[in-house]
């Protein structure tokens with residue numbers, strides 16, 4: 561997308577606003593499927609939680625993608641977007657047996673990552689096949705909060721507990737149709753990922769009725785110029801070879817599944833904010849924008865980097881700015897960034913704003929959540945209205961406190 565197109569969107573739809581480029585999403589989807597073209601059955605299940613707007617889900621549906629969901633509401637959203645239950649996998653963590661049963665009733669694929677739940681579910685529904693989320697205990701991940709493969713992680717069933725799984729399967733006569741892992745975000749080293757895949761193949765051999773092996777996600781995308789990203793093409797080549805060899809040994813062409821979020825939508829998204837004020841202190845020049853961590857929490861939450869550019873003055877002289885929000889708490893988007901000269905009223909564009917940005921937005925400070933726009937076929941489509949005061953007040957219930965005077969009268 562061009563800067564003047566973005567600027568026009570900020571003018572037409574107001575700010576702050578999220579903008580997603582459909583073409584980029586399609587490009588990433590095709591890049592991934594192409595990297596694994598040597599695998600006979602490939603399934604990409606887009607991780608809904610990254611960006612869950614129904615129009616984005618519909619776009620993925622047109623591409624032939626399935627979806628990965630982590631809550632019953634995401635399952636319902638997927639169904640509403642037109643996915644068939646078979647195209648949906650439910651991979652929750654820490655939810656009640658009840659919620660899993662509800663999803664199973666809707667006919668979606670079930671992924672279980674807890675021995676206690678597995679036993680209860682298998683006992684009650686032995687005829688419903690389930691996939692098992694394994695924790696291979698491989699440390700892969702850029703940030704401690706998003707590395708889910710390590711030994712003390714709450715995710716998955718430990719590979720050391722495989723005998724327990726086998727005992728439950730034998731006792732309940734349930735069917736295990738898939739083996740899954742999701743080791744966490746930001747895989748920088750393909751060898752680490754391949755090593756985890758070996759563990760998964762070893763595990764898979766112990767289950768005789770598999771239809772698929774799901775390698776989760778964790779593909780890293782570049783956040784700035786020269787940033788490392790997962791080399792999908794190399795991973796595709798190496799993992800496909802291993803997978804095909806495994807299928808031969810297993811005696812069945814299984815489906816190779818992935819469930820990326822960030823890889824598919826991060827770079828498609830841009831977040832546009834307007835500069836309310838420039839504040840010069842003795843040490844810093846602050847650009848104060850009409851947003852905050854209520855709309856984009858990643859920098860404050862996990863120290864993520866988002867490139868910030870001034871699309872109102874792209875040719876201006878570069879100066880250093882600390883870009884901050886309007887929340888009454890520290891909410892820094894970027895420290896001492898070199899940005900083309902900013903004037904009050906300019907529109908700043910945050911990059912990599914497709915994944916875990918709008919989907920993590922809140923109403924903190926009683927602010928409206930932003931509008932969302934999809935750029936599709938060279939046209940801007942509003943896909944979510946900006947909230948209004950009604951959205952803030954709607955579910956609140958007022959107690960009618962008697963005034964002091966009335967209380968005295970009652971006495």
Ligand SMILES: *Cc1c(COP(=O)(O)O)cnc(C)c1O
Pocket residue numbers: 607609610628630651742744745746776777778779819820821822823915
């Ligand atoms: C969040 C999540 C994903 C997506 O991870 P990305 O890093 O966005 O690709 C995939 N699978 C599961 C189970 C998840 O919880």
